[in-house]
Structure formats: structure tokens, C-alpha cells
Amino acid sequence: MSYTINTLRMISHSCEQMRDRVKAIEFAPDGAKNLDLTFGPGIAAELIGRTPEALAKAEKEGRLPNPKQQANGRRFYTLEDLTDIREALNIHVGKAADEDAVIIANSNFKGGVGKSTITKHFADYLGLRGYKVLVVDCDPQASTTTMFDIKPETLMDTEQTLGDYLSPRSTFEDLRLAIYDTAWPTIKIIPSSLGLQDAEWDLTATLQEGGQAVRESLQRLRIGLSGLSKEFDVIILDPPPAMGFLGLNVMAAATGLLIPVPARQLDYLSTIHFMDTVADNIEILEKNGTPVDYGFIRIVCSAFSPGKPGEADMWKMMQATYANSLLTQPILASEEIKNATQAFRSIYESKPSASHATYQRCRTNLDEVFGEVVQLIRQQWPSTSMAGRSASIAA
Ligand SMILES: Nc1ncnc2c1ncn2[C@@H]1O[C@H](COP(=O)(O)OP(=O)(O)O)[C@@H](O)[C@H]1O
Numbered sequence: 001m002s003y004t005i006n007t008l009r010m011i012s013h014s015c016e017q018m019r020d021r022v023k024a025i026e027f028a029p030d031g032a033k034n035l036d037l038t039f040g041p042g043i044a045a046e047l048i049g050r051t052p053e054a055l056a057k058a059e060k061e062g063r064l065p066n067p068k069q070q071a072n073g074r075r076f077y078t079l080e081d082l083t084d085i086r087e088a089l090n091i092h093v094g095k096a097a098d099e100d101a102v103i104i105a106n107s108n109f110k111g112g113v114g115k116s117t118i119t120k121h122f123a124d125y126l127g128l129r130g131y132k133v134l135v136v137d138c139d140p141q142a143s144t145t146t147m148f149d150i151k152p153e154t155l156m157d158t159e160q161t162l163g164d165y166l167s168p169r170s171t172f173e174d175l176r177l178a179i180y181d182t183a184w185p186t187i188k189i190i191p192s193s194l195g196l197q198d199a200e201w202d203l204t205a206t207l208q209e210g211g212q213a214v215r216e217s218l219q220r221l222r223i224g225l226s227g228l229s230k231e232f233d234v235i236i237l238d239p240p241p242a243m244g245f246l247g248l249n250v251m252a253a254a255t256g257l258l259i260p261v262p263a264r265q266l267d268y269l270s271t272i273h274f275m276d277t278v279a280d281n282i283e284i285l286e287k288n289g290t291p292v293d294y295g296f297i298r299i300v301c302s303a304f305s306p307g308k309p310g311e312a313d314m315w316k317m318m319q320a321t322y323a324n325s326l327l328t329q330p331i332l333a334s335e336e337i338k339n340a341t342q343a344f345r346s347i348y349e350s351k352p353s354a355s356h357a358t359y360q361r362c363r364t365n366l367d368e369v370f371g372e373v374v375q376l377i378r379q380q381w382p383s384t385s386m387a388g389r390s391a392s393i394a395a
């Protein structure tokens with residue numbers, strides 16, 4: 001082996017060992033993530049969409065079991081309790097059975113703008129509220145996969161990965177077999193794998209054949225996910241950072257687009273280029289018989305520090321230029337998010353790293369931003385949108 005290959009392999013091996021050691025400290029003794037989330041009656045009621053009084057009444061009347069109690073007598077609920085309560089009270093979250101999942105791509109071909117951070121946090125936000133979520137990590141860098149506690153290299157021996165599914169050479173045809181459980185009861189993941197990069201090359205090679213082969217290789221993910229879209233409420237795609245065939249597959253599979261842009265000049269400017277590229281690529285997809293029309297497109301300011309020089313002006317500029325296509329609340333840049341990510345967690349999975357107030361501010365901010373996205377999602381389902389409801393009343 002050459003010096004170069006040897007050195008790179010050695011560094012990679014030693015980093016993997018270090019990662020496992022960090023995980024063993026952060027997580028349970030077996031190195032697997034243990035959520036251990038509990039909620040007081042106020043938060044629990046909010047997460048199931050009822051008042052604390054209604055919750056207490058249902059418990060008193062025996063429609064719900066009595067909640068668990070801490071040593072000090074305080075009542076608390078686990079994530080599983082919330083699922084049971086929704087079931088017992090017949091609270092239906094999400095779409096109707098015959099409707100399709102909303103498939104959101106967090107797209108921007110710039111790295112470091114918050115795509116994976118938003119993917120992970122939005123998935124957890126939805127999971128807390130009982131939505132059925134599928135995360136699809138389409139980035140060979142696999143940050144989101146790691147945040148969901150799956151080691152990409154453990155998938156090396158299987159031939160049933162997203163990469164295998166997407167590759168036109170492969171005979172793996174049932175994408176469902178590439179789905180893994182996560183620590184969250186209602187969140188599943190199709191992890192990224194090392195083979196994803198090979199799939200990109202295989203897909204690109206169909207250009208030489210042209211015609212039908214190209215058409216098919218642009219629609220692989222779309223077809224795979226359409227077979228799963230009744231089972232989940234929301235499918236979140238974390239795209240690769242470049243617009244090759246993999247990126248085009250993501251564009252073609254999505255039904256809604258979120259574009260994260262930090263309040264920084266260079267990110268703002270590169271996004272202009274990104275939007276033109278998306279439009280160009282959607283034209284390519286249309287010409288190849290894969291028409292794409294998103295239910296919504298929103299830019300989300302993904303890291304905003306109001307106190308930093310220039311960022312307040314950037315935010316104003318974003319509001320002026322993106323207008324109605326901008327989510328009204330920016331995601332604040334927060335040490336809480338940074339620290340949680342360091343420990344392979346979202347802030348929804350972690351305890352405050354500094355003061356409780358700072359943590360709560362961060363969480364409230366994310367809840368507001370994601371609340372807006374949930375409204376957009378619910379407008380896509382006739383059973384949950386105002387338009388759909390009035391149509392059914394008129395009928
Ligand atoms: N709102 C935020 N506040 C603080 N740090 C953030 C925020 N959003 C993202 N980051 C950090 O920025 C880095 C890049 O984010 P990431 O989501 O991995 O970007 P991408 O997926 O677009 O490459 C990560 O270290 C992440 O923790």
C-alpha cells in the first residue's frame with residue numbers, strides 16, 4: 001500500500017475508534033442511543049394537542065391510566081406514554097390513510113448551511129408530536145445517519161442499501177428493506193451508505209445509453225418512495241451537496257422544498273445560483289418525462305445571530321428579496337444546537353448545556369419555525385387543509 005492510502009486508512013480507522021468511544025460515553029453502556037425523555041403534564045398535554053385539564057380529567061375518569069410519578073410526587077410521561085394516550089383518546093395525528101406523505105427536501109448545494117441539522121431537528125420535532133416520519137439520508141457524508149445512531153460502515157456488507165436501490169446495475173428492488181428503526185418510536189431512517197457514491201457514478205453512466213435509461217435513472221428515488229408514501233406522514237430528504245444524478249433524484253422525489261440559507265452574505269449570494277440551477281434541473285426533469293411541481297417552496301434562514309455585525313441587515317435583505325417565500329421566523333444561531341450536535345443529539349434529545357433559559361429560547365425558536373412548516377405540510381392533505389375541509393362540508 002502506498003504512503004498516501006496507508007495514512008488515510010490509518011487516520012480514518014483511528015477516528016472511527018474515537019467516535020465509538022465518544023458515543024459510549026454519551027450513550028448507554030452498549031453504545032446505543034437511549035432517549036430517556038420525560039415530560040411534565042403541561043408539555044405532555046401540549047404534545048398531544050389537549051389541555052392539561054382535559055388530560056387530568058381523562059385520567060380521573062379512567063379513560064387513561066394514572067401517570068407515573070417521581071419520588072417528589074410530580075407526574076410525568078414518556079414518549080411511549082404519549083403514543084398510548086393518543087391511541088386511547090383516539091387522537092389522530094397526520095394525514096388520512098389514503099393520502100400521501102409530504103416529501104420535503106432540505107436542499108442547498110452549499111455545505112455547512114444547516115441541511116442536516118434541520119433534517120434531524122425537524123424529524124425529532126415531528127416525532128415528539130406523533131407524526132410518522134421517514135428520514136432518507138441521501139448524502140454520502142452521512143451526518144444525519146450518524147445523528148440517528150447508525151454507523152454507515154456497518155452497512156458495508158449488506159446489499160440492501162439506498163445506494164444499491166438507486167444503482168441501475170443492482171437487482172435490489174424493495175426500498176422498504178433499507179429502512180431502519182431509530183431510538184424514536186415513530187421515526188425510521190433509510191441511512192446513507194458508502195455505496196451511495198458508486199450509485200451516483202452508475203446513474204451518471206446511463207447518459208451514454210441516453211433515452212429511457214436516463215429517464216429511469218432520474219426517477220429511481222421517486223418510484224421507491226412512492227411505494228412508501230402511504231405509511232408515513234412526512235418523508236424528509238437530506239440531499240447530497242452537489243447537483244448530480246443523486247441530487248436530481250432528490251429534486252424529482254420531493255413534493256415540497258425547504259432551502260436553508262444562513263444570514264451571511266456569501267451564502268445568500270450562492271443561493272441565487274442554487275435557485276437558478278434548481279429551475280434549470282426541473283426543466284431537465286420535465287423534458288425527460290418527470291414533471292415536478294412542488295406544493296411549497298420556502299427559504300429558511302438557518303442560522304441568525306441578531307447581534308453579529310451585518311446579520312441583522314442580511315435578515316432584512318432576505319425578508320425584502322424572498323418576501324412570501326421566506327419562513328417568517330429565522331432559526332437562531334445557538335450554542336445549544338452546536339453542543340447537542342457534538343454529542344450526536346438534537347436539542348429535543350438533550351438537556352440544557354448552559355442555562356435553562358438559553359435552552360428554552362432555542363427550543364421555542366425551533367418550535368415556531370417548524371410549526372410554520374407543519375402548517376404548509378397540512379395544507380397539502382385535503383383531510384387537514386381548510387380548503388379540503390370546506391370542500392367536504394360542501395359535498
Ligand atoms: N442554528 C444553528 N446554530 C448553531 N450551529 C448550527 C446551527 N445550524 C447548524 N449549525 C452547525 O453548523 C454546522 C453545519 O451544519 P450542517 O447541518 O451539518 O450543514 P449541512 O448539512 O448543510 O452541511 C454543524 O456543526 C452544526 O452543528
Ligand SMILES: [Mg+2]
Nearest residue numbers: 115116139143
Ligand atoms: Mg449535511
